[in-house]
Amino acid sequence: MFIRNAWYVGAWSHELASEEMLSRRLLGENILFFRTATGRMSALRDRCSHRFAPLSLGRREGDCIRCMYHGLMFDADGKCVEEPGRSGVSPNTDVRSYPTVERYKQIWIWMGDSTLADPGLIPDCRFQDDPDWASIPAYIHYNADYRLILDNLLDFSHLAFVHEKTLGGSTTIAQTRPRVERVGDSVRFARWYMNEPEIAPYLRGFNTFDGPVDRWQIYEMHIPGNVLTMDSGSAPAGTGARNGHRVPEAMQFRSVQAITPEDDQSSHYFWTYAHGFNAKDQELTHKLTDRIAEGFEEDRRMIEAQQRAINDSGNDQMAFILADNGLALGRRMIEGRIASEIRAGQTTKGMSVA
Ligand code: FES
Numbered sequence: 357m358f359i360r361n362a363w364y365v366g367a368w369s370h371e372l373a374s375e376e377m378l379s380r381r382l383l384g385e386n387i388l389f390f391r392t393a394t395g396r397m398s399a400l401r402d403r404c405s406h407r408f409a410p411l412s413l414g415r416r417e418g419d420c421i422r423c424m425y426h427g428l429m430f431d432a433d434g435k436c437v438e439e440p441g442r443s444g445v446s447p448n449t450d451v452r453s454y455p456t457v458e459r460y461k462q463i464w465i466w467m468g469d470s471t472l473a474d475p476g477l478i479p480d481c482r483f484q485d486d487p488d489w490a491s492i493p494a495y496i497h498y499n500a501d502y503r504l505i506l507d508n509l510l511d512f513s514h515l516a517f518v519h520e521k522t523l524g525g526s527t528t529i530a531q532t533r534p535r536v537e538r539v540g541d542s543v544r545f546a547r548w549y550m551n552e553p554e555i556a557p558y559l560r561g562f563n564t565f566d567g568p569v570d571r572w573q574i575y576e577m578h579i580p581g582n583v584l585t586m587d588s589g590s591a592p593a594g595t596g597a598r599n600g601h602r603v604p605e606a607m608q609f610r611s612v613q614a615i616t617p618e619d620d621q622s623s624h625y626f627w628t629y630a631h632g633f634n635a636k637d638q639e640l641t642h643k644l645t646d647r648i649a650e651g652f653e654e655d656r657r658m659i660e661a662q663q664r665a666i667n668d669s670g671n672d673q674m675a676f677i678l679a680d681n682g683l684a685l686g687r688r689m690i691e692g693r694i695a696s697e698i699r700a701g702q703t704t705k706g707m708s709v710a
Pocket residue numbers: 404405406407408409423424425426427428
């Protein structure tokens with residue numbers, strides 16, 4: 357099941373050049389995105405009110421979409437504005453439209469109670485826009501329940517094993533206990549690895565310094581919307597990074613990772629990994645993004661295999677270990693939000709229990 361009252365990332369802005377339509381399944385519903393002539397984003401249920409033909413099989417007519425089955429036409433707010441063969445339109449022919457906000461190069465969509473859709477609730481992802489931080493918008497499709505991806509991000513001890521030769525590189529990561537706390541609707545983590553003998557494998561060849569390193573990952577997982585925002589990096593050991601002093605040669609990153617459920621067992625993963633060092637070096641941006649994508653592919657392989665094993669497991673119970681505290685907190689927060697939405701009657705048809 358999904359939290360409905362949240363801003364989710366539905367698409368990258370660049371996926372919707374003018375005149376294009378994009379159909380994407382989000383939270384178990386097909387959504388059609390398109391832009392009007394003024395650039396305003398429209399998100400409609402991708403399903404004609406008449407016989408449920410997908411509107412994505414329709415055609416654009418100005419700022420409207422015409423269903424190409426029997427010809428109903430809908431405006432950018434989902435209002436049915438034309439019905440062939442009669443003046444006016446039949447009752448109950450509008451389709452649902454969803455609030456959207458375009459921000460940080462992304463299209464954010466609210467699929468719950470639209471009266472609660474406050475754009476101020478969108479997490480701060482400004483590093484995706486900031487010219488001093490270079491990143492490339494990236495996307496991964498997952499055949500897995502979004503909560504398994506969150507579990508992975510709520511426990512970085514896996515870096516030592518899943519990413520042994522890429523993003524991790526040190527068993528210290530699994531031996532280190534992070535500070536974990538709930539801050540409002542987020543779980544906040546701070547992990548420091550001090551005086552490690554070397555940088556992580558994925559940074560080799562890009563290093564701005566040699567010798568031992570202080571590494572950190574400080575991040576928040578915003579539970580409604582499943583958005584991780586992270587400050588991470590590596591600095592020459594003993595130069596005060598932990599006390600807030602980031603020397604110029606520190607290799608600093610700001611990452612945003614947004615996981616939007618597609619269905620019960622499939623998910624969209626939108627991510628950037630912006631670097632603040634040598635930010636004008638586009639070749640570096642490409643190479644670093646490729647290396648990180650390699651690491652994220654390791655996660656995908658593990659999590660999809662885990663999903664298949666879970667599906668084979670009937671009612672068998674998983675064991676809990678000490679590293680699960682962040683994961684358990686995140687799961688409790690998700691369950692609490694879903695339960696309160698159910699109590700408030702804000703869930704909608706089409707949702708199923710995962
Ligand atoms: S299904 Fe769209 S007009 Fe009939």
